[in-house]
Amino acid sequence: MSISDSMNSPCSRQLAASDSRGWMIVLAFALSAVFIVLHLGDLPLLAPDEGRNAEVAREMADSGTWLVPTYDGMTYLDKPAFYFKTVALSFAAFGESEFTARLSSAGFALALLIAIFLFCQRVYDRRAALAAILVVASTPLYLAFARIVIFDMTLAFFVCSAIFACFLAEQSEDAERKRWYRLGALASGMATLVKGPVGFLLPTLVMAVFNPLDGRKGAMRRCFAPINWAIFFAVVLPWFVGLSILCPDFPYYGLVKESFARFTTQEFHRTAPFYYYGLIILSCFFPWSLLLPQSISAACRSQRHWTSADRLFMVWALVVVGFFSVSQSKLPGYILTAVIALGVLVGRVFSSALGNRLGRSACIVRRGAAALAVIMGVLALFAGGWLLNPSLVEGGLGLKERAVAMIKPQLPLLLVSLSVVVALSLAALRSNDPRLTFLGFVSVPLLLITINFPGIQRFVESRSSRNLAAAMPEDLGKDTDIACIECLPNGLPFYLKRLIYVITKDGTELTSNYILFEMHNDSKELQRIILMDQLDAWLGRHKAPVFLMANGKQRTLLGQIAARYGARVIPLPSGYAAALLPAAEAR
Numbered sequence: 001m002s003i004s005d006s007m008n009s010p011c012s013r014q015l016a017a018s019d020s021r022g023w024m025i026v027l028a029f030a031l032s033a034v035f036i037v038l039h040l041g042d043l044p045l046l047a048p049d050e051g052r053n054a055e056v057a058r059e060m061a062d063s064g065t066w067l068v069p070t071y072d073g074m075t076y077l078d079k080p081a082f083y084f085k086t087v088a089l090s091f092a093a094f095g096e097s098e099f100t101a102r103l104s105s106a107g108f109a110l111a112l113l114i115a116i117f118l119f120c121q122r123v124y125d126r127r128a129a130l131a132a133i134l135v136v137a138s139t140p141l142y143l144a145f146a147r148i149v150i151f152d153m154t155l156a157f158f159v160c161s162a163i164f165a166c167f168l169a170e171q172s173e174d175a176e177r178k179r180w181y182r183l184g185a186l187a188s189g190m191a192t193l194v195k196g197p198v199g200f201l202l203p204t205l206v207m208a209v210f211n212p213l214d215g216r217k218g219a220m221r222r223c224f225a226p227i228n229w230a231i232f233f234a235v236v237l238p239w240f241v242g243l244s245i246l247c248p249d250f251p252y253y254g255l256v257k258e259s260f261a262r263f264t265t266q267e268f269h270r271t272a273p274f275y276y277y278g279l280i281i282l283s284c285f286f287p288w289s290l291l292l293p294q295s296i297s298a299a300c301r302s303q304r305h306w307t308s309a310d311r312l313f314m315v316w317a318l319v320v321v322g323f324f325s326v327s328q329s330k331l332p333g334y335i336l337t338a339v340i341a342l343g344v345l346v347g348r349v350f351s352s353a354l355g356n357r358l359g360r361s362a363c364i365v366r367r368g369a370a371a372l373a374v375i376m377g378v379l380a381l382f383a384g385g386w387l388l389n390p391s392l393v394e395g396g397l398g399l400k401e402r403a404v405a406m407i408k409p410q411l412p413l414l415l416v417s418l419s420v421v422v423a424l425s426l427a428a429l430r431s432n433d434p435r436l437t438f439l440g441f442v443s444v445p446l447l448l449i450t451i452n453f454p455g456i457q458r459f460v461e462s463r464s465s466r467n468l469a470a471a472m473p474e475d476l477g478k479d480t481d482i483a484c485i486e487c488l489p490n491g492l493p494f495y496l497k498r499l500i501y502v503i504t505k506d507g508t509e510l511t512s513n514y515i516l517f518e519m520h521n522d523s524k525e526l527q528r529i530i531l532m533d534q535l536d537a538w539l540g541r542h543k544a545p546v547f548l549m550a551n552g553k554q555r556t557l558l559g560q561i562a563a564r565y566g567a568r569v570i571p572l573p574s575g576y577a578a579a580l581l582p583a584a585e586a587r
Helices: 010-019 022-037 049-063 082-094 098-123 126-137 140-146 152-169 174-195 198-213 219-223 226-246 250-264 276-284 288-301 308-325 332-355 360-388 390-397 401-431 434-449 453-461 466-470 492-496 513-520 532-541 554-564
Strands: 481-485 501-504 529-531 546-551 569-571 576-581
Touching: 022 098, 022 126, 022 140, 022 434, 049 082, 049 098, 049 492, 082 098, 082 152, 082 174, 098 126, 098 140, 098 152, 098 308, 098 332, 126 140, 126 332, 126 434, 140 152, 140 276, 140 332, 140 434, 152 174, 152 198, 152 219, 152 308, 152 332, 174 198, 174 219, 174 226, 198 219, 198 308, 226 250, 250 513, 276 288, 276 308, 276 332, 288 332, 288 360, 308 332, 332 360, 332 434, 360 390, 360 401, 360 434, 401 434, 401 453, 434 453, 466 492, 481 554, 501 532, 529 532, 546 554, 554 569, 554 576
Parallel strands: 481 501, 481 546, 501 529
Antiparallel strands: 546 576, 569 576
16 A cells, blocks of 8 residues: 555654654553453343353353363354363353453454554554554454454454464574464464364465565475474364364364355355455445555555565455455455454554655545545434434334334434544544544544443344343242243353253254254254154153243244143243243143
């Protein structure tokens, strides 16, 4: 990108020196920590991943196992055990809560920011490193995965560490080069423990494309030296072999179904158009994505000014986005490391603009401020119009009463937030000060997670089972089994700290591809799954009382079963209902 504007000018050196003061580093990391940790435990577990992943970790902590994860008491091999173990350790150390469930992701997010800072300080300068971590930390995609119970941030930490290490290895000599490559092999192995083959495929692909483009002859041969293979397999093989012995179907499922079939087929129902990730970058990299079109254009015209590190991050972003664009399975988190690479490059643009307010980078930043002012201004006018004439807006958009109830109370603070961003952007344009522009961009996510957090909380609460768990009858003893008809409220096993029977036609309620695989193979290990056509027989012989739950259309069936057993239907939050059925011997 236009990252060469007067980087060696006296003004640039003076600013770089001023930025080197320790308080700037403390301030940047403190603000990054606010982005990641503020309100970390205030939201209930989100559907579908958080409730399931937190429960897998809870069961792991409860049982003391570390090799074979379980979900609702059944073997769960959709992902390796490493990430679940980190969450289980958090539970063991600090207790079970939403905060401790998310602590692992937040910790790896902060650790990754440290790695980004150290790398960028080494290959660029301290000002660029500070700008990079603030851009990355305030990116919506990074914020989201730093604050939820999911694997992607842990994977990103190890993938980025592997790429950093392999890059620095070729900038070093002899023993130091070997140490960097060994660190890269270790990081690739750990990434594989987090999420399988993609953990080593991503750094391998990035470096395989980058090294020839950067003229690094023999780099891949040195990268794949026997000692590096030995380190990688020393990390991965104990897990893979041990799990394969305990679960003989794991090699086929893990390598063929979960990896190859996920990439090449539509079996996992996560297909999306080829341009899907363009939309994800536009929205989940906002507002920084406003700078990308002109930055890309400027970069293409000034390739001779690219540093080796610039080329790395550009190749990195293109390879990761390209790789997953051809995949048949697409999810936003797949390109998290590409967004991190883009964040570093945008940080370079701002660093360059600070060094030369008359250069091309400063021009890109000014136009970005103008675009941000226009977009936020339009949204502010819309929010103001909604406040002045709510019936017109709500009727015109066809909003449902539930949506209005969640959004409308937040409108005044949302209008204030939008106005603040517009004011900062206009002030930056008037003063031609990149620092104000940077503040305006950073204020978008900052205002979202501070004064607008109650709006987020209302939305998440409406989709969580925390309130449902709190509404369960207090006299529901441990000797009473809970069963759900064609549903499994997300996070309910975690909040109740107990296993639940699932009455199902096909097992999709458990959101586990491995459990579906086991059902297809008629596994005898799925004790918590009751097929719909066996429901009456199961209830007839079940020795314990059953608290039977249902929602939607199955509430009618619940009422019929309750009437048959002389039980009363109890209404529950979020559209659920339940009936307490006596044990078979008591009927």
